[in-house]
Amino acid sequence: MKATLRGYRGSSVVQPYYDLSKLLKKGRVISNRSSFITTIGPMVILGATITTAFFIPVFYTSMEKTIGNLFILMFAFGIVKMFTVLIGLDSSSTFGGMGSSRESFISMMAEPLILFLMIFLYIETNDFNVFHISFINSKIVHYDTAHLITMVTFVIAILAENARIPFDNPETHLELTMMHEAMILDLSGSDLAYVELSSYIKLIVYLIILINCFIPIGIATTFTISALLIGFISFIFKLLFCLLGIAIIETTFAKSRLFRGAELFPAMISMGIVAITLIYIL
């Protein structure tokens, strides 16, 4: 999709999966300096991301669900962050340390945005459960300004947490621009495959949370075939739309300097304060 925007024919959609299977077949090379973090880290990372995927609504939701607490979801990504950052420091290479340092810095700055998201959703729906939130929000017809502002904020947070442009360029291996890639530079074979796969899943999970919390319109709320079908189609459509949005952002923006990128967060927080005041004034 990005390739089309840039004007050349890209590789096929299944190319990443092909890469993954190729990596799985390779043997792994471990640094003689690495510890238990590198041995078990990639597996725990993949396990944690798959687990979070079980805790979110995709195209069906109801009020009866008892799983899906937003806090646990957000803190579960903490496991992923923890292990990736430590893997970066583990192999005693310069790049790893650099990547970890930048990643922790960005995630530290992004933390308030996540909290703001939860505050807003709680004000709107009086609930912390993703299933309930999307159930309540699917009844909304008119989205007000505060809702849209928060959505933009969350998009920024998603870009930061998943190491996309303007915070990090996932495509290059140039030392000045890497964060996520730098941390996993010393992984190889199946380890690399696990971490890459988990980063794909993580992006999708974040996008699904975005879709189902902010634009859940059309999501199936009853367990009938027609509702599920509508939910499924609209979900695919919205997901493609979001991915298109990210592709547009990635092709039109350049990766900004680390500190320039970090300036976005205070800006977003002030937007957040505006949103909160809007709720109470309007």
Next chain:
Amino acid sequence: MLPLIYFQNDWLSTYFVFIIILIFIPVAIYTKGYIMEYKKHYNVNYMVFLIVLFVASMIGVVASSNAISFLVFWEIMSISSFFLVIYEYMHKENLKAGIFYFVMTHISGLFLMVMFAFLYKYTGSFNFSEILKVSVGFAPNQKYIIFTLALFGFGAKMGIVPLHAWLPKAHPTAPSNVSALMSGVMLKVALYGFIRVIFIFLRGTPLNCGIIVLIIGTITAIFSILNALLQSNIKKLLAYSSAENIGLIFAALGIAMILIDYNLKMLASLALTAALLHCLNHAIFKSLLFLNAGSVLYATGTKNMNELGGLHQKMKFTAICTFIGTCAISAVPPFNGFASEILILRSFIEAITMVSNIWVIILIFSCGIIVALTSGAAFYATVKSFGITFLGKPRSKKAEHVKTIPLSMNIGQGILAMLTIVTGVFSPFIISKISFYTNNILEINGESPGFKNETEIITFTLLLIFITFIIFIFNKINSLNQKQQINDTWACGYKEDKPYIQYTGSGFVQPAAKIFGTISNYNKKVNYKRTIHISQTTSDIVEDYLYKSSLKAVNFLTTKILKISYGKIQLHILHIFISLIIALVLVLKFV
């Protein structure tokens, strides 16, 4: 004849006695091995005696039901901890830090004495149960006075921001098992006092008090964690991080006080539960981390993390324990830190929706945002302290030649690490237990507030372990017919990878130093003298500006006073006479 010591058994006391004993057992086991290091130069029996006295006096403080016995035990606690801080008395700097700590604890003791005197004046009794009966009818004025005195008195012991400066001085100098007790338990004892006075004696304070506590707590949290970020001394980092956690607990207490004032007792009970749970959790993981720092110190002889690295190869067990502690403190599920972190953030969020005043809402909102930033920074700081110390390659000779750690030290750390996991996974049960009693404290009749969906974490953990296990098996099968190589790390084409190509602790936090450097007075100097050196310094701005300037003022005043009284006996007698008259006038006029 009246008995000297009064013990009580209400729930709050029992809870804190439980925390003290829970932490003391592993620390005591750890002490057995750790004490070997001191056998050469110092008297070991003296340390054991003081530790036992210290713990016993803390239990005394928490359990006493009378102002007098409370204060007596409080002083014993202060003094025994002072002697423990200066245990390594052969280093001159340790004595200096010890004296600083001594002065601060005495400021705290002074305020507490005045506070209990006021309570006596208002209620006519030193007994907690009788104070309780009368204190319902306190006027706001009286509440303000008691609140201010309690804030300074207990705050100086807890290390809230303007009074925190002793924490980063006393902790690095004290032996590690002592600092584990001091940070894990003694700070909680001060918090216990604060909770008892505010929530049980006063039963709610005017709105302003809650707002002050909230603001002070938030400032403490953000200020000390940003300072912690830039430290390269492990124990100093941990000391600042203790101050940060105290700030978080304090902010939660502030929320509870505000909510009590708005008569939203259900929510206040949630915030109070969050604070109490964080007391327990912080006690466990912080003493674990201090014990780990002690092990590192024992094995390598240095506290500077820029000299360490690669310790995971020779100290595997300690590395795993520290990893667990690090996960807990940076709120990674399923370790215990996240449970209380979630509750604290939740009480912030729910408070926003329930409070009616727009200014209070905006205040709570901004404090919540800062608290979230604090938790991000805590992640950054602790990852730094674990990653730089234990992972990578040794950065100096000290980190290469590592002494083996005695079994008893490992047992002590292991017990605390187990507790971290247990209290994390079973946090829902602990929460419901605590909330039952906080409801009692706040006099809510009826059910405990909605802690629904809290058991989700158990589901989550089980699923996580299950899926990871499946991936593990898949990995084993997949790698059966593949070869695994172990090689040196790629050093960008150079022949061998030198340890100094790694990031150091100071390099790791460089982005944060650039943005938040002013808060901890960060200075970087590059010296060009044949080779290039970088020297970096940080200092505590509160200490620099507040303490040193007040010392200067005192110095200035004393030189002025010296001019009046320079040793003539007649003048001294005149001074005594005048002050006597002033005192008499004051007594006659105001009492």
